[in-house]
Amino acid sequence: MNAPTTFYITTPIYYVNDVPHIGHAYTTVAADVLARYWRLRGRDVFFLTGLDEHGQKVQQAAAKAGIDPQAHCDKLAPQFQALWKRLNISNDAFIRTTDAQHKSVVQRYLKQLYDNGLIYKDSYTGWYCTFDERFWTEKDVADGLCPDCKRPVEKLSEHNYFFKMGQYQDRLIEHIEQHPNYIRPEPRRNEVLGFLTTQKLGDLSISRPKSRLSWGIELPFDKDYVTYVWFDALVNYISALEYLRPTPLQDHYWPASVHLVGKDILTTHAVYWSTMLMALDMKLPETIFAHGWWTVDGEKMSKSRGNVVDPNKMIDEFGADAFRYFLLREVPFGQDGDFSQEAMITRINSDLANGLGNLLSRTLTLIERTQAGRVPTQGKSRAADRDLEQSTVALLNDLLPRHLEQFEFNRALEAIWQVIQIANQYVDKTAPWTLAKHESDADQLRTVLYYMAETLRCLSLATYPFLPMSAQSIRTQLGISADFTTPLMKSKIEWGGLEAGTAIHKGTSLFPRIESKPQGAKTVSDTPTPPQPTSAAATPAPTTAAPQTSAPAAPAPVTPVQITIDEFMKIQLKTAKVLTAERVPKSEKLLKLQVSLGEGTEQRQIVAGIGKKYTPEALIGKTIIIVANLKPAKLMGIESQGMVLAAGDSEVRGLATVLEEVDPGTKVK
Ligand code: MSP
Numbered sequence: 001m002n003a004p005t006t007f008y009i010t011t012p013i014y015y016v017n018d019v020p021h022i023g024h025a026y027t028t029v030a031a032d033v034l035a036r037y038w039r040l041r042g043r044d045v046f047f048l049t050g051l052d053e054h055g056q057k058v059q060q061a062a063a064k065a066g067i068d069p070q071a072h073c074d075k076l077a078p079q080f081q082a083l084w085k086r087l088n089i090s091n092d093a094f095i096r097t098t099d100a101q102h103k104s105v106v107q108r109y110l111k112q113l114y115d116n117g118l119i120y121k122d123s124y125t126g127w128y129c130t131f132d133e134r135f136w137t138e139k140d141v142a143d144g145l146c147p148d149c150k151r152p153v154e155k156l157s158e159h160n161y162f163f164k165m166g167q168y169q170d171r172l173i174e175h176i177e178q179h180p181n182y183i184r185p186e187p188r189r190n191e192v193l194g195f196l197t198t199q200k201l202g203d204l205s206i207s208r209p210k211s212r213l214s215w216g217i218e219l220p221f222d223k224d225y226v227t228y229v230w231f232d233a234l235v236n237y238i239s240a241l242e243y244l245r246p247t248p249l250q251d252h253y254w255p256a257s258v259h260l261v262g263k264d265i266l267t268t269h270a271v272y273w274s275t276m277l278m279a280l281d282m283k284l285p286e287t288i289f290a291h292g293w294w295t296v297d298g299e300k301m302s303k304s305r306g307n308v309v310d311p312n313k314m315i316d317e318f319g320a321d322a323f324r325y326f327l328l329r330e331v332p333f334g335q336d337g338d339f340s341q342e343a344m345i346t347r348i349n350s351d352l353a354n355g356l357g358n359l360l361s362r363t364l365t366l367i368e369r370t371q372a373g374r375v376p377t378q379g380k381s382r383a384a385d386r387d388l389e390q391s392t393v394a395l396l397n398d399l400l401p402r403h404l405e406q407f408e409f410n411r412a413l414e415a416i417w418q419v420i421q422i423a424n425q426y427v428d429k430t431a432p433w434t435l436a437k438h439e440s441d442a443d444q445l446r447t448v449l450y451y452m453a454e455t456l457r458c459l460s461l462a463t464y465p466f467l468p469m470s471a472q473s474i475r476t477q478l479g480i481s482a483d484f485t486t487p488l489m490k491s492k493i494e495w496g497g498l499e500a501g502t503a504i505h506k507g508t509s510l511f512p513r514i515e516s517k518p519q520g521a522k523t524v525s526d527t528p529t530p531p532q533p534t535s536a537a538a539t540p541a542p543t544t545a546a547p548q549t550s551a552p553a554a555p556a557p558v559t560p561v562q563i564t565i566d567e568f569m570k571i572q573l574k575t576a577k578v579l580t581a582e583r584v585p586k587s588e589k590l591l592k593l594q595v596s597l598g599e600g601t602e603q604r605q606i607v608a609g610i611g612k613k614y615t616p617e618a619l620i621g622k623t624i625i626i627v628a629n630l631k632p633a634k635l636m637g638i639e640s641q642g643m644v645l646a647a648g649d650s651e652v653r654g655l656a657t658v659l660e661e662v663d664p665g666t667k668v669k
Contacts, residue, residue: 004043004257005043005044006043006044006045006046006252006253006257007034007035007038007043007044007045007046007257008045008046008047008048008253008254008255008256008257008258009031009034009035009038009045009046009047009048009256009257009258009260010031010047010048010049010237010256010258010259010260011027011028011031011048011049011260012027012052012260012261012262012265013049013050013051013052013095013097013233013236014050014051014052014080015051015052015055015057015058016051016052016053016058016061016072016073016076016077016080017057017058017060017061018061018076018303019076019079019310020079020080020083020311021301021308021309021310021311022294022296022301022308022309022310022311022314022327022339023262023293023294023301024080024083024311025083025087025311025323025327026291026294026327027260027261027262027291028049028084028087028089028091029087029089029324029327029328030260030291030327030328030333030407030409031047031049031089031091031258031260032047032087032088032089032090032091032324032465033324033328033404033409033465033466034258034260034404034407034465035047035090035091035092036090036464036465036468036484037400037404037465039090039484039485039487040461040464040465040484040487040488040489040490041401041487041489041490042487042489042490044247044252045092046092046093046241046245046246046253047090047091047092047093048091048092048093048094048095048236048237048240048244049084049089049091049093049094049095050093050094050095050096050097050236050240051073051076051077051080051094051095051096051097052097052229052232052233052236053069053073053077053096053097053098054097054098054215054216054217054226054227054229054232054233055133055213055215055216055229055232055233056130056131056133056213056215056229057131057133057229058072058073058215059213059214059215062215069215070098073096073098077096081094083311083312086312086315086320087311087315087320087323087324088320088321088324088468088469090468092244092246093240093244093245093246094244095236095239095240095244097217097232097233097236099243101239101242101243102235102236102239102240102243103217105235105238105239105242105243106217106227106231106232106235106239107217107218107219107220108220109235109276109280110206110219110220110221110227110231111220111221112280113163113279113280114161114220114221116279118163118164118279119161119162119163119164119206120161120162120164121159121160121161121162121222122159122160122161122162123157123158123159123160124157124158124159124160124162124205125155125156125157126155126156127140127141127153127154127155127156128153128154128155128156129146129148129149129151129153130151130154131146131149131151132146132148132149133208133213133228133229134148135156135205136153141153148264158209158212159209160205160206160207160208160209160225161205161206161207161219161222161225162203162204162205162206163203163204163205163206163231163275163276163279164203164279165201165202165203165204165271165272165275166200166201166202166203168201168274168275168278168279169196169200169201171278172196172201172271172274172275172278173193173196173197175274175284176189176192176193176196176270177193179284179286181286181287182270182284182285182286182287182288183266183270183287183288183290184287184288184289184290184334184407185289185290185334185407187334188263188266188290188334191266192266192267192270192271195267196271201271201275204228204231204272204275205228206227206228206231207219207222207225207226207227207228208225208226208227208228209224209225210223210224210225210226211224213226214226216228216229216232217232230268230272231272231276234268234269234272234273234276235276237256237259237273237285238254238282241253241254254282254283255282255283255284255285255286256285256286257285257286257287258285258286258287258288258289259273259285259287259288259289260289260291261288261289261290261291262290262291262292262293263290263291263292263293264293265290266288266290269288269290270288273288289333289334289407290334291333291334292331292333292334292335292336292337293336293337294309294331294336294337294338294339295336295337295338295339296308296309296338296339296340297338297339297340297586297587297636298338298586298587299586301339309339311323314344318344318345318348318514319469319511320469321352321466321467321468321469321470321511322344322347322348322352322511323344324466324467325347325348325351325352325413325466325467326343326344326347326348328409328410328413328466329347329351329409329410329413329414330343330344330347330410331410332408332410332411333407333408333409333410334407342589342609345514348511348513348514349513349514351417352510352511353509353510353511353512353513353514354513355417355420355421355424356417356420356459356463356470356510356511357509357510357511358424359420359423359424359427359452359455359456359459360456360474360477360510361506361509361510362427362452363427363449363452363453363456364477364478364504364506365506366432366433366436366449366452367449367453367504368504368506369436370432370436370445370449371446371449373503373504373506374500374501374502374503374504375449375450375453375478375479375498375499375500375501375502375504376445376446376449376450376500377446377450377500377501378446378447378450378451378500379442379443379444379446379447380443380444380447381447381451382444382447384426384429384430385426385447385448385451387422387426388422388423388426388451388455389451389454389495391418391419391422392419392423392454392455392458392459392495393458393493393494393495395415395416395418395419395458395462396458396461396462396489396493397492397493399412399415400412400415400416400462403415404465409466412466413466416459416462416463416466419455419458419459419462420459423452423455423456423459426448426451426452427448427452430444430448432445432448432449432452435448450498450500453478453498453504454495454496454497454498456474456478457474457475457478457480457497457498458493458495458497459474460472460474460475460478461488461489461493464484468484470510470511471484472484473507473510474510476505476507477504477505477506477507478498478502478504479502479503479504479505480498480502569669570629571627571629572627572628572629572667573625573626573627573628573645573667573668573669574597574625574626574628574664574665574666574667574668575623575624575625575626575658575662575663575664575665575666575668576595576596576597576604576623576624576625576626576628576642576664576665577595577596577621577622577623577624577664578593578594578595578619578620578621578622578623578624579593579594579595579596579603579620580593580594580616580620581593581594581616581617581619581620582616583611583616584607584611584635584636584638586636587611587636588611588612589609589610589611589612590607590608590609590611590635590636590638591607591608591610591611591614591616591619592605592606592607592638593605593606593607593608593619593644595624595626595642595664596664596665597628597664597665598663598664598665599663599664601665602665604626604628604641604642605638605639605640605641606626606640606641606642606643606644607635607636607638607639607640608640608643608644608646609652610644610646610652610655612651612652613646613648613651613652613653613654614652614655622655622657623657623658623661623662623664624644624645624655624656624657625644625645625656625657625658625668626642626643626644626645627642627643627645628642630642630643
């Protein structure tokens with residue numbers, strides 16, 4: 001069989017009942033990575049995302065906002081589009097189910113099924129969940145609650161139109177069994193098969209009476225009804241090919257290569273969509289991949305909990321690439337994961353700043369200082385050089401394809417960062433700043449610097465799908481074309497693509513380190529700081545390249561940002577005695593302290609991120625140092641009126657205290 005030349009990838013189309021959140025960003029970023037990767041590999045990619053604008057949820061949200069549903073959709077749609085721009089999502093088309101062309105395709109398919117006797121009218125009595133817009137049977141709702149969302153259900157009886165879904169049960173089982181990649185990952189496939197082989201698949205109600213729901217596509221054969229939102233929404237994957245495709249060929253991209261969906265909407269895709277396609281006599285997609293869900297700081301994400309992660313805020317604070325990286329690095333795709341800002345900061349500092357950013361900056365600094373800013377011609381290569389070459393080439397030609405073809409984003413990133421670590425260790429071992437001191441080592445120095453730069457060129461390819469902006473920056477700084485529109489990975493990557501003599505353009509650091517405070521406040525610093533030993537993935541490596549002639553054996557120290565004495569004096573540091581200490585529920589790190597700033601005087605409540613290092617009991621009675629004039633802030637809903645000083649980076653190593661016994665409330669300066 002010939003290798004496919006196209007790659008059609010879709011995300012779910014998102015309900016416009018609210019602004020986008022991390023769940024939406026997650027699928028869309030994952031799809032973007034695959035789209036970018038396959039473009040690099042030379043496939044003709046069609047990447048579709050968009051909005052699901054009909055149905056009860058949207059109608060209710062519009063009613064709540066006091067506006068007409070279409071106006072509501074028109075107001076929210078740009079927010080999704082703007083977010084995808086900011087996240088550098090490279091979708092080729094954006095579908096909205098209120099597009100006139102989409103509506104007419106849905107109606108055409110409905111009519112086709114109706115004319116072929118695959119849709120019939122019947123009366124139905126069942127338990128209806130308004131939130132999920134679906135009926136449940138008696139045994140599904142034994143406790144009077146929707147088994148899906150746990151909201152109360154109501155008994156409804158109505159006439160509706162039904163799609164003869166049940167008759168496709170055996171064909172669907174057979175298809176899933178014969179196509180191991182149809183539903184992924186494996187446990188989800190087993191779930192669907194388990195359900196299909198043990199329960200009778202019923203027919204699907206595909207209409208809603210207008211008396212109950214008006215915001216939908218009218219049935220072409222009965223104007224008193226609108227289409228069930230899922231029948232409308234799923235069709236987007238093929239209607240888009242009619243009016244949003246970039247090629248004149250109608251079935252150029254069908255069947256889709258991948259539908260990426262969240263685990264909650266697997267049934268609608270694996271069962272409803274598959275049987276709809278069978279009834280329409282269309283090919284089934286190659287893969288439906290269901291990913292896991294994010295919780296936030298260990299809790300379910302919800303508006304009522306107030307913990308919804310806003311992707312725009314993450315981009316503002318950490319940058320699009322860092323957010324993209326975290327989403328795909330932290331958790332195996334397919335499994336549930338927990339989002340915490342602290343975990344993200346740790347990743348940014350250890351992997352991005354200390355790992356990749358450091359490798360680029362030390363390479364360019366050394367080339368700037370020892371080779372007059374031009375990529376040198378490599379000299380004789382040694383075993384260490386060849387090892388680096390081998391790991392890098394294997395990453396591009398073997399590991400990256402293998403993992404991405406299996407949707408193993410985290411493993412692909414692990415493999416990339418393994419090479420970054422090898423490269424940083426190579427620099428440490430070969431110590432180019434020492435080689436630079438002796439003319440006799442000039443040949444080896446050139447080899448080492450060439451290998452470093454060529455590794456970075458290769459890394460720009462490997463990281464591009466995940467970190468498109470950083471990959472472009474790496475190439476610009478290396479002085480090579482940052483144009484990724486050509487399929488740079490169409491054929492196997494050969495070592496040595498970087499031309500000697502290329503003039504580099506050292507720019508700003510790729511990833512500024514984030515200085516995180518125990519209280520959750522954080523500052524971004526642009527000064528490289530020494531590597532931190534907190535994460536398993538941390539790349540232990542010196543962070544600065546040494547200058548050409550006066551090069552010390554070890555990396556040169558870095559000058560920190562300087563402040564004036566007046567600036568320092570604004571910070572009130574005081575000793576404080578810990579009166580009580582307790583853990584903040586559901587947090588591994590946070591402790592709630594009551595501290596005294598002097599007898600008969602002030603007491604403060606401070607929430608400090610020192611709970612991994614200290615038990616509450618170990619702190620009671622201790623004299624510590626606090627920042628006394630920090631604006632109060634809430635951490636996990638608890639007010640903190642100051643900050644405890646501690647040594648350590650993102651992990652606390654020890655509390656700051658005073659040598660002699662002093663009264664609480666004493667000024668520290
Ligand atoms: N409109 C339907 C999809 C129709 S596709 C033909 C829909 N929309 S949705 O906006 O409610 O959800 C879209 C996606 O967001 C789903 O894939 C869902 O799994 C995902 N997520 C919602 N919350 C999530 C998390 N907390 N974590 C990860 N993804 C989550 O369903």
